[in-house]
Amino acid sequence: MNDAEIRTTHGSPATAVRIAAALRPDNTDEMRTCVEGDTVVTTIDRESIGGLQATVDDYVVNLRVAAQLSDQPTHDTNHE
Structure with a gap:
């Protein structure tokens, strides 16, 4: 079996989640993907x-997109 562990740090636990x-x-x-503090850990x-x-x-491609999108401001879609 061949395996890899990819660990990336994202500045805050909320962003990592x-x-x-x-x-x-x-x-x-x-x-398998899990979060350890501000780090996303994926084992393949x-x-x-x-x-x-x-x-x-x-x-890595999916990670790059997810990280870029996590930097985008969130928009409240609830209009009162």
Whole structure:
């Protein structure tokens, strides 16, 4: 089994939670994502090194998008 652990720090626990929540729907059965303080930790286990590389590549793209979106201001959609 080949594995990788990716740890990224995001400045606050709340931001890390938002990013992890955005990433989890795309996780495969071989992936686990959790939050440790302000750090998102994802572990990937794959049978082949090629499969591991492809999964890590996809994850990094998803992570980049999630991190960029987490920096956007939130908008209140409740109009009173």
